[in-house]
Amino acid sequence: MKTIFDQINTLAKKYRDYTAGNLSRLVKIKSVSLHEKEVQHELIRQMQEAGFDEVRLDGFGNVIGRIGNGKKTMAFDGHVDTVDMGNQDNWDFDPLGGEIREGFVLGRGSVDQKGGVAAFVTAGRIIKELGLINDLTIYFVGSAIEEDCDGLCWKYIVEEEGIRPDMVISTEPTNLGIYRGQRGRMEMHVSFYGVSSHGSAPERGKNAIYMAAKTALEIEQLNDRLKDDEFLGKGSVTISEIISGSPSLCAVADYARIHLDRRLTWGETKESAIQEVEALIKDMNAKVDMLHYREKTFTGLTYGMEKYYPTWKIPESHEVVQKGVQTFEQLFGAKPRIDKWTFSTNGVTINGYYGIPVIGFGPGNEIMAHAPNEKVSVDDLVKASAFYAGFVLTDEKNNH
Numbered sequence: 490m491k492t493i494f495d496q497i498n499t500l501a502k503k504y505r506d507y508t509a510g511n512l513s514r515l516v517k518i519k520s521v522s523l524h525e526k527e528v529q530h531e532l533i534r535q536m537q538e539a540g541f542d543e544v545r546l547d548g549f550g551n552v553i554g555r556i557g558n559g560k561k562t563m564a565f566d567g568h569v570d571t572v573d574m575g576n577q578d579n580w581d582f583d584p585l586g587g588e589i590r591e592g593f594v595l596g597r598g599s600v601d602q603k604g605g606v607a608a609f610v611t612a613g614r615i616i617k618e619l620g621l622i623n624d625l626t627i628y629f630v631g632s633a634i635e636e637d638c639d640g641l642c643w644k645y646i647v648e649e650e651g652i653r654p655d656m657v658i659s660t661e662p663t664n665l666g667i668y669r670g671q672r673g674r675m676e677m678h679v680s681f682y683g684v685s686s687h688g689s690a691p692e693r694g695k696n697a698i699y700m701a702a703k704t705a706l707e708i709e710q711l712n713d714r715l716k717d718d719e720f721l722g723k724g725s726v727t728i729s730e731i732i733s734g735s736p737s738l739c740a741v742a743d744y745a746r747i748h749l750d751r752r753l754t755w756g757e758t759k760e761s762a763i764q765e766v767e768a769l770i771k772d773m774n775a776k777v778d779m780l781h782y783r784e785k786t787f788t789g790l791t792y793g794m795e796k797y798y799p800t801w802k803i804p805e806s807h808e809v810v811q812k813g814v815q816t817f818e819q820l821f822g823a824k825p826r827i828d829k830w831t832f833s834t835n836g837v838t839i840n841g842y843y844g845i846p847v848i849g850f851g852p853g854n855e856i857m858a859h860a861p862n863e864k865v866s867v868d869d870l871v872k873a874s875a876f877y878a879g880f881v882l883t884d885e886k887n888n889h
Contacts, residue, residue: 493619494819494879500615501875507614508870509594511535512607513587515569516596522570522637525550526787532569532606532631539614541629549645550786552631553652556613559624564652565877566835567606567660567851568635568642571598572859579861593864600853604865605660605873606631608852612877621881628654632835638782640838641794647843656809658880659849661834662858662865665872666826667813668849670802672721673753673841674833676780678746679704679766681773685736685743694741698733700773701745705731707769708749718755721802721829725752726762759797798833799841809846816879821872830855850876 491499501508514535520528529552536544536554543555552569574584574597582588584597594604609629616622632642646652659668681701686694705728715724730748735741751762759779766777783793803810805827817825832855840847852869 493882496619497615497875497878498820500618501611501871501878504611504614504874505867505871508607508611508874509589509867511610512594512599512604512865512870513589515603515607516587516594516599517585519585520570520598521573522634523784523787525570525633528569529631529633532610535610536613536629539610540617541613546788547645547650548788548790549642549649549792550633550788550790551642551646553646553650554613554629556616556627556629557622557625559622559626561624562626562628562654563881564628564630564654564657565609565612565660566630566632566643566657566839567602567609568632568835569603569606570633570636571601571603572636575861581862584861584863589867592867594867594870595864597863599865600662600855600863601858602661602851602853604662604853604870605851608870608873609660609877611874615874615878616881619878621878625881627881628652633786634784635835637784638794638796639798639833640835640842641782641792643835643838644794644842645792647838653843654845656846657839658877659834659836659839659847660851660873660877661830661849662851662853662855663828663830663849664826664854665850665852665869666828667810667817668828668830669805669807669810670721671800671830671833671836672724673757673800673837674798675751675753675759675762676796677749677751677763677766678778678780679749679770679775680778681745681775683741683743683745683774686741688739688741691741694743696741697745698742700775701731701733701747704769704773704775705747708766711765711769716754716757721754721800724754724757726750753800755800755802757800798837801836801840801847802829803840803846803848807846809848813848813850813880816876816882820875820879832858
């Protein structure tokens, strides 16, 4: 007799072309951060076509689909915004072509991360068809502005929409592994204030660029002594920009500023990272500032947050991770790879700020993210849609 997991796999394979076609339509719509309106309307159409119980656009610009109305709540998250194309000469195909060829969907966002979104739409269709909901409310979130400010979309969902699910699956690419954490990150400016003098007599002034240069060398050394974590790896810091100012090009620079990209491993916090940099500039006329993100979404809402994205990880023994493992084994007859992301995801707010358990499972390899010739395997899309549908089964149904 066919088990419920066999039925899920059968339907995921049956809808193979449906899933790939939906992803192709999403890829064809350019949707860089703050400009997601058109792709969100296509996603609304796809969710409605799949038979979701409710589909709506929130005030931030996220699409929120819902199936079921039970006491337990869970959510799937996938962002629909992408980075831009970069140098088109580096692409072997049209990045907005959405071509389906040789078992792949090609184009910008196919991996990062419209593939996960297309897969969860199909999962919703399977869930409805097989009646897998029981006492669950399942949200399917097509989130906005992740590339510009990861997690901001979920800050809005939790704080403004009042939706706080019991757990979330991020559909960011994991190469079909189960991911349970990532390093955090933050952005800082270090500003240096010098004293200008005529360039012919630099000894009369105090050059802010020299102050910045000395600090830059100290930051290079700081990077080597940051904390390490056996799962998440080492914290890091790098300078990604330096600017300066002076009254003229014949004068000593009286201002300089460096931009720091700080990746935070387990045990590192915003406060500890700021203190490390402040220790390097304690004898200088300089200061450290945390940066803020504040922009207008395509809905017209102005919204923002501090550019601090906390580190998070879920223990491998956590029930959500273990349920993911069981789902994978039941569907595919193998043990999943359990790992972490190198990059940052919406998990920084979902778990980092709000403590909601998160795991990641998504189609595609993260090394394709932001790269030319981005493409995702249709086989991955099929397996992801099966995994999402299989995960929502209750323990009661797992035993039958």
